[in-house]
């Protein structure tokens with residue numbers, strides 16, 4: 157008797173979530189087709205051509221806690237494209253470096269030795285982490301991260317120099333709007349995790365080469381299809397499954413792995429999903445701005461990433477791996493900087509950079525990229541949809557689906573894996 161073929165799966169969206177899902181399904185023997193509307197893969201974590209140099213649409217940072225992303229990159233043989241460093245925070249008048257000690261000693265020792273904090277700040281930080289650890293980082297009710305820190309009497313200097321930068325960078329949401337519970341999840345899995353979880357991972361290749369290119373190649377090798385410039389305009393119910401309007405492809409299962417702002421229009425023909433579509437409409441967004449700077453010589457940063465100020469100030473990254481003299485300045489979340497003209501923002505951040513490093517090499521070129529809907533606003537008690545929908549053959553993947561993490565690469569990869577596992581288990 158012929159073995160029953162595994163159901164075909166169409167994945168809509170070639171960001172890190174869609175690619176992860178498609179790859180896991182192809183590996184499990186499902187006929188897979190991935191449809192990406194752009195001419196390139198990667199979505200919000202993609203490469204951009206800048207006068208022949210591949211830069212990133214936005215400077216990204218990963219952490220040792222990104223276990224699923226790292227496992228996937230290991231399978232794709234791209235781990236050598238990131239540089240792993242022990243965590244250090246360098247800000248004006250502030251430096252925290254976690255020593256190579258077993259957890260949780262590394263954190264306590266790092267905090268106590270930090271430069272730029274008083275003894276009262278350091279003890280308050282240790283007490284805060286201990287209090288969260290006792291509760292297993294689970295809050296009785298969600299609040300804003302600002303309220304959580306106030307409740308634990310965290311001194312203003314400590315908040316400005318440590319907690320606020322971590323929160324804004326990880327959740328891409330200002331402290332007074334950010335979810336305290338998701339902030340706790342981030343602390344649990346990074347600073348309070350095993351020592352290696354707090355390591356910072358610096359990209360040493362453009363984003364396309366970290367994962368999307370290798371994932372697409374593997375999918376194709378396994379017999380799957382990866383179609384670029386293939387915009388799906390809607391879904392229609394048919395006896396054999398769901399038809400993708402646009403590419404005109406019929407699939408037995410569909411994973412929508414596009415930006416959540418794009419999902420409602422794709423659901424318009426499926427009345428069972430009306431409630432889902434309207435809830436997705438209600439999500440709020442936060443931007444990220446990245447200023448790419450090309451200098452005549454490399455910048456002398458004390459560490460690959462330095463803060464240009466306290467609180468929600470931007471961070472500077474050296475990216476000599478992409479081209480000698482290349483650097484990125486990145487500001488997470490909304491803020492008054494976005495009201496400035498690009499030239500004014502460039503000049504302000506160049507002044508900040510010179511304030512930190514002294515005289516800068518000659519600036520040869522610059523480019524500002526603002527992603528207006530970089531991530532969902534990670535606010536308290538935020539509703540996030542399941543990977544499963546009310547339709548048994550329709551799934552959602554993406555950094556915004558239900559999970560512990562804010563909108564991150566790791567969240568996207570986990571959601572893609574979760575969708576693939578549901579389909580593999582159920583078919």
Ligand SMILES: Cc1cc2nc3c(=O)[nH]c(=O)nc-3n(C[C@H](O)[C@H](O)[C@H](O)COP(=O)(O)OP(=O)(O)OC[C@H]3O[C@@H](n4cnc5c(N)ncnc54)[C@H](O)[C@@H]3O)c2cc1C
Nearest residue numbers: 169171172173193199200214216217388414554555564565
């Ligand atoms: C500037 C910036 C900086 C960031 N920094 C970090 C960081 O430092 N660390 C971190 O972990 N995360 C960071 N993030 C977040 C991270 O990039 C995202 O969480 C992740 O890339 C989301 O992946 P995704 O697959 O869920 O969605 P997306 O990347 O949005 O992928 C969706 C894909 O679907 C495609 N698509 C949309 N509509 C259709 C359609 N109708 N038909 C076919 N295809 C369609 C899109 O073109 C896109 O390629 C950053 C994001 C930005 C924008």
